[in-house]
Amino acid sequence: xxxxxxxxxxxxxxxxxxxxxxxxxxxxxxxxxxxxxxxxxxxxxxxxxxxxxxxxxxxxxxxxxxxxxxxxxxxxxxxxxxxxxxxxxxxxxxxxxxxxxxxxxxxxxxxxxxxxxxxxxxxxxxxxxxxxxxxxxxxxxxxxxxxxxxxxxxxxxxxxxxxxxxxxxxxxxxxxxxxxxxxxxx
Numbered sequence: 001x002x003x004x005x006x007x008x009x010x011x012x013x014x015x016x017x018x019x020x021x022x023x024x025x026x027x028x029x030x031x032x033x034x035x036x037x038x039x040x041x042x043x044x045x046x047x048x049x050x051x052x053x054x055x056x057x058x059x060x061x062x063x064x065x066x067x068x069x070x071x072x073x074x075x076x077x078x079x080x081x082x083x084x085x086x087x088x089x090x091x092x093x094x095x096x097x098x099x100x101x102x103x104x105x106x107x108x109x110x111x112x113x114x115x116x117x118x119x120x121x122x123x124x125x126x127x128x129x130x131x132x133x134x135x136x137x138x139x140x141x142x143x144x145x146x147x148x149x150x151x152x153x154x155x156x157x158x159x160x161x162x163x164x165x166x167x168x169x170x171x172x173x174x175x176x177x178x179x180x181x182x183x184x185x186x
Contacts, residue, residue: 007035010103011133011173012095014110015165016117019057019065024084025117026055026065028091029162032098033170041098044163045079045087055084068160077163088117092124099129108135108169109147135173142179 010032017027029044047055052065081087095105107114110132118128136146152159156168 007177008102008104010034010040010098010101011106011170012098012103013106013135013166013170013173014091014114015107015162015169016114017160017162018061018113018117019055020061021112022116023057023061024055025087025113025120026052026084027078027162028087028117029078029164029166030091030094031163031166031170032103033174035174037171037174039167039170041094042163042167043077043079043094044166045081045090046162047084047087048080048082064160088120089124091117092121092126095121095129096126104131104133105129106133106135106169106173108165108172110134133173135169135176138173138176138180142176142183144176144179 011034013031013033015029016025018025027044027046030042031039032041033039052062055062079090081090099105105118110118115132118132121128140146150168150172152164152168153171156164156171158164
């Protein structure tokens, strides 16, 4: 897409879970929406239980996995993979497909977790996505609290499930974009 003054046909909204902010990724969720909020694809992947032993990260990150890990294993929408590299390989295939359709990548507060995950794309011969839109920055521009905790809709539950988090981020992005357009019109 060469003209970023126009909205892209699709927003590919990503959420990655990692073992702490600097640790290894063990799950991702995504949703692809259009500018009206219609969902065109959704899913993600999570590392199988036996793969967690080899993940780098801090003690608090490992405790988080132990507490919330069951939230990510929904076989209907999340694939379970045996190795961390499988998570990145699946994401690479999905992103490459949607990028060809004109999708722009979006994440809420993408540094450092999502950006570290995306940096791994180079191992698969894919360039780091550009641009990477930050939902929090768009919310700030719209006059919303960029770090506030917002109520969740039913399909955005539970918190800390990467697919549910991606769905909430998608909704918050569209709300902020609408508010920005309304501000610009006045």
